[in-house]
Ligand SMILES: Cc1cc2nc3c(=O)[nH]c(=O)nc-3n(C[C@H](O)[C@H](O)[C@H](O)COP(=O)(O)OP(=O)(O)OC[C@H]3O[C@@H](n4cnc5c(N)ncnc54)[C@H](O)[C@@H]3O)c2cc1C
């Protein structure tokens with residue numbers, strides 16, 4: 001008790017146990033000394049999003065910093081060995097970008113695919129006060145004593161409120177002091193999964209090849225593209241179809257109609273039709289974004305992940321950016337907490353200032369990511385014509401220079417990918433914190 005009173009430790013309240021909230025909670029608990037964290041999740045149970053997601057090296061490095069890379073692979077995470085882009089009409093390979101060992105050598109971690117992040121288990125083990133079925137309906141943005149109101153009427157206070165509540169964030173309405181409704185992007189995603197047996201029973205030679213491969217396969221065609229990859233030790237497979245949005249306005253998801261999906265891909269590589277016919281069910285998701293915001297912080301509250309910068313899923317970076325956000329914010333808050341043990345100062349001013357530092361460290365990078373995914377929407381969806389012919393030619397040319405060249409499309413551009421996949425956000429945050437202590441940290 002004595003020590004607690006001496007330095008008045010921080011208490012962090014996180015709204016939402018998605019990848020961003022979980023990463024932030026874990027980073028806070030792994031700090032020395034650990035910070036007190038309360039994590040509120042609306043759902044009564046956490047279910048994996050579809051069959052899995054891709055974990056690019058920038059996110060895999062964060063998992064490594066949590067000490068979780070090995071567990072990720074043990075739990076069925078697959079090290080992906082290539083990214084293959086194909087022509088929609090006949091499936092011929094336009095470019096095969098090898099990821100092994102390039103990702104590890106250049107960016108310090110592999111590109112993985114995993115069926116569910118094991119962050120939940122880890123967070124519970126680390127002593128986070130995690131409350132399921134806890135829906136936040138209101139946030140009191142008060143610099144000195146922020147609090148949240150739950151659906152059951154209870155009120156919780158903390159030093160910092162982190163809005164990690166995703167695309168449809170409630171916290172965002174209070175931090176920005178006006179309701180922001182996500183906008184439709186014009187695209188939707190069908191997501192379906194197969195078991196290995198289901199795929200084998202389709203008895204197709206080319207599908208059988210895909211069964212044993214560890215690559216992300218993409219078919220690119222006019223207005224649409226298709227992504228296919230294995231998860232969970234090759235026992236499950238993910239199929240994502242990206243198409244123009246036909247879901248009625250205002251509706252977020254709908255049951256996918258397999259016949260409609262087959263029709264959408266008429267004239268495409270025949271194995272896609274076959275794959276679709278092998279699905280049991282699929283879900284249709286409307287893809288949304290929110291307009292760029294000037295700021296994500298107000299007083300002692302801050303937004304992270306999809307609550308602040310949702311993105312089209314076209315560079316497989318949404319969850320990756322949320323994990324980076326969570327880890328960076330956790331690092332800054334734990335450094336602040338440790339600093340306060342020796343140097344008190346004005347807690348509220350320090351918290352508000354460190355949240356502004358967080359925003360400064362994360363804003364440009366996440367905005368570049370959002371813009372990059374929009375650019376990839378054009379890149380993947382080019383109609384047949386001169387520009388498509390040029391794109392396909394450029395892709396086969398860069399393969400010959402081993403992806404070390406400049407490219408007018410970010411997919412093939414060396415410096416773009418170095419920055420996206422290789423930039424060390426934790427080191428950047430360490431440096432940012434040092435400079436903050438020296439120049440900005442509010443004292444008494
Ligand atoms: C088709 C598709 C494919 C994708 N593929 C990839 C991929 O391969 N790689 C990748 O990195 N990303 C991918 N993404 C993006 C990724 O899913 C999201 O960017 C990521 O989940 C965002 O994480 P988050 O923690 O910010 O929010 P979420 O994961 O949305 O988590 C928010 C959490 O907050 C909870 N919550 C919401 N409101 C409240 C409230 N009021 N009170 C309490 N709790 C609340 C929710 O229940 C939820 O658990 C894909 C997205 C789509 C649509």
Ligand SMILES: *[C@@H]1O[C@H](CO)[C@@H](O)[C@H](O)[C@H]1NC(C)=O
Nearest residue numbers: 087088089090091092093392
């Ligand atoms: C696929 O189509 C492209 C463009 O029409 C053509 O150049 C290529 O030879 C075809 N490949 C196969 C394997 O049929």
